[in-house]
Amino acid sequence: MEYEAVIGLEVHVQVKTASKLFARSGYTYGASVNTLTDSVVLGLPGALPVLNREAVRQAIRAGLIFGSTIPEVTRWDRKNYFYPDNPKNYQISQLDNPICKGGYVEIELPGSSRNIMGEHKKIALDRMQLEEDVGKLTHEGDLSFIDFNRAGVPLLEIVSLPDLRSEEEAFSYLTSLRMHLSYGGISDCDMEKGQLRCDANVSIRPKGELKLGTKVELKNLNSISGVKNGIAYEILRQKKVLEEGGHIKQETRKWNAEDSISTSMRSKETVDDYRYFPDPDLVPLKIERSLVDELLRSLPELPFSKQERFFLDYDLPYNITSVLYPHSDLCNFFEETVRLYAQPKVIANFITNDLLRELSEAHLAIVKENFKIRPHQLAELVRLIDEGNISKQTAQDIFIEMFRTGRDGKVIIEEKDLGQNSNEQELVNFCKAAIENNPKAVTEYHSGKVTAINALKGNIMKITAGQANPVLIDKILHQLLDS
Numbered sequence: 001m002e003y004e005a006v007i008g009l010e011v012h013v014q015v016k017t018a019s020k021l022f023a024r025s026g027y028t029y030g031a032s033v034n035t036l037t038d039s040v041v042l043g044l045p046g047a048l049p050v051l052n053r054e055a056v057r058q059a060i061r062a063g064l065i066f067g068s069t070i071p072e073v074t075r076w077d078r079k080n081y082f083y084p085d086n087p088k089n090y091q092i093s094q095l096d097n098p099i100c101k102g103g104y105v106e107i108e109l110p111g112s113s114r115n116i117m118g119e120h121k122k123i124a125l126d127r128m129q130l131e132e133d134v135g136k137l138t139h140e141g142d143l144s145f146i147d148f149n150r151a152g153v154p155l156l157e158i159v160s161l162p163d164l165r166s167e168e169e170a171f172s173y174l175t176s177l178r179m180h181l182s183y184g185g186i187s188d189c190d191m192e193k194g195q196l197r198c199d200a201n202v203s204i205r206p207k208g209e210l211k212l213g214t215k216v217e218l219k220n221l222n223s224i225s226g227v228k229n230g231i232a233y234e235i236l237r238q239k240k241v242l243e244e245g246g247h248i249k250q251e252t253r254k255w256n257a258e259d260s261i262s263t264s265m266r267s268k269e270t271v272d273d274y275r276y277f278p279d280p281d282l283v284p285l286k287i288e289r290s291l292v293d294e295l296l297r298s299l300p301e302l303p304f305s306k307q308e309r310f311f312l313d314y315d316l317p318y319n320i321t322s323v324l325y326p327h328s329d330l331c332n333f334f335e336e337t338v339r340l341y342a343q344p345k346v347i348a349n350f351i352t353n354d355l356l357r358e359l360s361e362a363h364l365a366i367v368k369e370n371f372k373i374r375p376h377q378l379a380e381l382v383r384l385i386d387e388g389n390i391s392k393q394t395a396q397d398i399f400i401e402m403f404r405t406g407r408d409g410k411v412i413i414e415e416k417d418l419g420q421n422s423n424e425q426e427l428v429n430f431c432k433a434a435i436e437n438n439p440k441a442v443t444e445y446h447s448g449k450v451t452a453i454n455a456l457k458g459n460i461m462k463i464t465a466g467q468a469n470p471v472l473i474d475k476i477l478h479q480l481l482d483s
Contacts, residue, residue: 002207003242005235007164007200009227011177013156013187014133014195015058020152021132022049022092022282027153029193036149043088048281055154056099056285059130061295062156062186063100065302066125070292074099076282080275084146085135093131093157095276097284100128105160105180106304107172118318120304123173124161131155136194150194156186162201162212167231174198174224179303179326191223198227202234203248213238214248218262220255230255234262306331314344323352329368330355333375341379343386350378354396358403372406373399381409389413393466424476427460427468431476434459445481453477 019026023040039047063070075097078090104122133153138145158177164170178189178196189196198221203213218234221227233255238248253262301309307325310316316324324330330351337347355373356366364370381399384390390398390413398409434456435442444452456477460468 001243003204003239004207005165005167005231006162006203006205006212007166007170007231008162009160009164009170009173010199010201011158011160011174012133012197013062013158013181013189015055015130015154015156016185016187017052017054017058017154019052021052021055021130021154023152024050025152027149031149033145033147034149037151041087041148041152049092049279051282051285052154055130056287057291057295058154058186059099059128059156060287060292061184061299062158062181063103063128064292064296064299065180065184065186066100066103066105066128068100068103068125068128070100070287071097072289073097073284073286075284076279077276078279079131081273083134084144085137085151087135087148087151091132091134092279092282094129098127098129099287100125102126103128105173105177107169107176108304109172110168121169123163123169126159126161128159129157131157162203167228167235170200170231171224171228174227175326176303178224183300183303183328197221200227200231200234202231202238204235204238204242214250216248216250217252218255219252219265220257222257226255226257229257229260230262233260237262300328303328314338314348316344316348320345320348320352323356324348327366329371330366333368333371336375337378340376341383343382346382346385347378350382350399354399355403358400372404373402374406377402377408384409384413388469388471391461391466391468391470393461397466424472427472428476428480430460430463430468431456431473431480433463435477435480442481453481 020041023038025036025038025041027036040049060070062068074094076092077095079093079095080090082089103125105125106120106122109119109121131154133150133155135146135148135151138147160173164173174196181187181189187195191197200218200221201215202218203215205211205213216234216238218230221230234253241248249264249267251267252265254265255262303325307321310321310324310331311318324334333355334344334348334351337351338344341347355371359366359370362370378399381395381402385392385395395409398412401407401412402409438456438459441452441455453474457470457473460473461470
């Protein structure tokens with residue numbers, strides 16, 4: 001029997017704010033253990049929560065990015081459970097009246113060609129709700145340690161409808177979600193720092209069947225590739241169970257990335273298990289339409305719109321736009337440079353090839369703080385190529401030093417005497433010597449193999465350490481060989 005997967009994702013995103021959701025204490029990743037707490041976070045007697053205004057604004061902005069409905073009133077509920085990482089023994093969350101309802105995440109499906117933008121699909125959202133994070137447990141042998149620094153940090157839980165049909169779509173969904181939230185400044189979405197965490201609900205059903213199968217929740221998915229691999233394994237596991245005549249149990253399973261296997265953790269909880277009730281310390285929050293309108297106006301141009309604009313306005317191929325658009329800092333750097341010197345294709349190639357290579361080799365993130373080269377410097381470097389002052393190969397070497405030192409290209413050229421040799425008489429002598437020393441290439445050229453001239457050019461560039469003007473060399477060689 002042929003089966004299809006039905007997948008929904010629950011994603012917890014750490015919202016970027018200066019303080020916690022209901023407390024004054026801040027949060028910094030890597031701070032000394034249990035130094036970022038206060039009486040509200042620890043749930044001490046008499047401590048009362050005070051709502052973080054910026055967390056609300058950020059949540060609404062996220063909802064507007066994904067086309068959600070922002071209700072006039074949102075409410076707070078207590079979700080009760082007893083575990084060491086939860087100092088109050090309840091979590092302030094939202095049950096019936098979340099801050100954002102509906103909406104969708106647009107994803108690009110796999111299989112796009114080099115020059116044509118790919119097919120897109122909209123994955124419907126059920127809701128987004130604000131809630132506070134819990135502490136962090138660390139296990140070493142028989143001992144467990146707890147750090148409450150993270151407790152109380154604002155989280156935005158984003159729950160999709162079961163619209164995903166494969167692990168590849170789930171991968172694309174998380175990639176798009178992270179990209180849009182980063183663009184909007186909602187979160188840095190660094191999974192290694194716990195800023196984005198995902199649980200997957202996976203079921204399968206016979207192809208063409210409308211009724212949903214039994215859902216299994218998959219936890220401990222610590223990377224986007226881990227989500228993809230965990231879902232792929234779970235789909236195959238469930239198929240095998242059914243094909244062998246078994247039944248799928250509704251349960252929570254833990255993904256082990258090292259062994260590429262999931263194991264059972266516990267039976268799946270239901271809403272009733274958490275004994276939700278309205279939080280008595282927090283009044284319902286009325287959201288003014290003027291605030292929603294203000295935040296709507298503040299939204300940036302979104303990634304897929306930017307990609308299409310780059311594709312149409314700058315005539316950039318898809319494989320270049322697909323590298324640029326996921327990173328807003330990269331896009332801004334590109335457009336600032338193009339405004340200074342209108343050579344978008346050359347500039348885009350420097351950014352997507354040379355800049356990204358240097359960032360990768362230096363183990364640096366793609367953020368503007370790590371770009372030692374400034375737009376005016378790259379614009380000037382491209383101008384020097386066009387004016388014939390340096391060759392493209394020399395420019396790439398200069399770019400590396402500019403990246404590492406932040407110095408201007410002109411300074412490096414003068415210091416290292418890297419200017420291009422355009423002395424025609426000198427180049428004629430180099431060309432004559434190359435023709436005399438490479439009779440095989442000359443014979444091949446005269447027999448109709450036009451590309452044989454490249455061997456002569458390579459010889460000249462080697463002798464001149466890449467400083468010979470390639471346009472002049474080409475012209476002189478053709479004149480000498482054709483005469």
